[in-house]
Amino acid sequence: MKILIIYRHYWPDTPPLGSMLRTIAENLAARGHRVYVYTAAPSYQAKGGPAGEPLAKREFKGGVRVIRAPLLAETGGKMRRLINWSTYLVSALSYAARHRFDLVWTGTLPPVVGGVIGALSAKGAGARFLYHVQDIYPEAAIASGLMRKGVGSRMLAGIDSWTCRRAAAVTVLSQDMMRTIADRGGNGAVAFHVMNNFVQAELAAEGSPPQRMGDDRFRLVFSGNLGRFQNLDLLIEAMALIKPEEGITLEFIGSGAAEARLREVVKTRGLSHVSFQARLPSDEAFRLTRTADLGVISLVPGMYRVSYPSKLMTYLAAGLPVLALIEPDSDLAGYLAANDAGVAVEGDAAAVAAAIRRCRDRFAAEEGVGTRIEALAERDFGREAAKERWARLIDTFVSD
Numbered sequence: 053m054k055i056l057i058i059y060r061h062y063w064p065d066t067p068p069l070g071s072m073l074r075t076i077a078e079n080l081a082a083r084g085h086r087v088y089v090y091t092a093a094p095s096y097q098a099k100g101g102p103a104g105e106p107l108a109k110r111e112f113k114g115g116v117r118v119i120r121a122p123l124l125a126e127t128g129g130k131m132r133r134l135i136n137w138s139t140y141l142v143s144a145l146s147y148a149a150r151h152r153f154d155l156v157w158t159g160t161l162p163p164v165v166g167g168v169i170g171a172l173s174a175k176g177a178g179a180r181f182l183y184h185v186q187d188i189y190p191e192a193a194i195a196s197g198l199m200r201k202g203v204g205s206r207m208l209a210g211i212d213s214w215t216c217r218r219a220a221a222v223t224v225l226s227q228d229m230m231r232t233i234a235d236r237g238g239n240g241a242v243a244f245h246v247m248n249n250f251v252q253a254e255l256a257a258e259g260s261p262p263q264r265m266g267d268d269r270f271r272l273v274f275s276g277n278l279g280r281f282q283n284l285d286l287l288i289e290a291m292a293l294i295k296p297e298e299g300i301t302l303e304f305i306g307s308g309a310a311e312a313r314l315r316e317v318v319k320t321r322g323l324s325h326v327s328f329q330a331r332l333p334s335d336e337a338f339r340l341t342r343t344a345d346l347g348v349i350s351l352v353p354g355m356y357r358v359s360y361p362s363k364l365m366t367y368l369a370a371g372l373p374v375l376a377l378i379e380p381d382s383d384l385a386g387y388l389a390a391n392d393a394g395v396a397v398e399g400d401a402a403a404v405a406a407a408i409r410r411c412r413d414r415f416a417a418e419e420g421v422g423t424r425i426e427a428l429a430e431r432d433f434g435r436e437a438a439k440e441r442w443a444r445l446i447d448t449f450v451s452d
Contacts, residue, residue, distance in 0.1 A: 054086045058158040062091035071252045079439040081115030149176035157182040163189035167215035183219040188358040195354040196281030223247040225360035226383040250438035251369045270412040273344035278308035290404035296325045307331045347372040356382035368429035371422030
């Protein structure tokens with residue numbers, strides 16, 4: 053089968069999905085499919101190849117034909133980014149219209165528009181359409197406070213529902229996300245598939261985790277985007293209720309829109325047991341994460357219905373149980389409870405502080421907890437199992 057994947061940030065660009073798509077695409081190519089990826093030169097963080105050299109506009113790598121649209125260098129400024137996104141989407145649509153494919157596959161970036169371009173590209177290429185949903189918009193923007201409910205949000209939801217109905221398959225990350233789309237109305241006939249993300253190829257837990265010498269503190273880590281929908285103020289308020297002499301610390305690894313404010317709060321409150329580490333390459337961040345005892349996931353209320361935190365897989369692969377600030381009826385909370393992989397908590401700072409202490413008492417005392425959690429990550433989010441799941445889904449298009 054001839055497959056076109058449209059995703060701007062394909063490997064070696066740094067977003068995790070770019071790396072995961074590489075794993076999926078190369079596996080499908082190894083199974084005999086002709087796989088094309090329409091992408092662009094890295095613009096998220098990486099600027100070129102491993103040594104910084106410019107990447108070829110067209111190359112055949114890992115059995116996959118990669119086509120990169122030429123874009124302006126992104127040196128800052130919203131206008132330049134807007135021009136680049138517009139150029140990329142129009143060129144992707146044009147490329148699909150000039151070639152024939154059996155399947156066109158695209159995701160939810162940029163929100164709503166990316167899906168529409170995918171559906172139109174599939175029509176132009178005479179192909180069926182696979183809609184790979186990572187976050188549900190506009191509901192995610194509403195949950196994070198970036199958009200209010202109203203006529204505009206209803207229009208965007210209607211457009212995204214139109215996209216879903218045009219797809220031969222819609223993949224989502226959880227049952228919660230599937231219900232959110234289905235509950236919009238008119239989407240009862242959509243063919244949903246729950247296909248969660250998986251551990252990136254670059255993240256490998258080799259040998260024992262690095263040790264931090266000199267103390268026996270119980271270390272929490274939050275690794276990733278310090279954004280508006282992470283509910284990190286609540287986490288810091290919880291740490292303010294935990295005295296430094298209790299031997300519990302929290303380290304943030306990453307950056308984001310909320311970073312400056314969070315740093316100021318920590319400084320003003322004198323929280324010496326809370327620290328920050330600037331954004332690191334994914335392999336370095338993973339190595340540092342492995343020195344912790346507990347990974348933290350934190351989402352604003354309602355976010356679990358429209359997204360699923362991929363950092364869960366990273367923490368589990370690092371051998372860390374998880375504390376999740378999330379509603380107890382979410383898929384994530386159910387997963388942690390069913391697998392004794394962590395604790396989900398909902399409530400105020402006192403409830404979160406109590407949950408942190410509960411995690412310390414539960415997991416610090418377990419011999420071999422890291423090995424058990426790593427095995428869980430491999431079972432449920434390992435690359436080999438994920439490649440098989442994706443191959444089986446693509447095979448359904450061949451047999452239809």
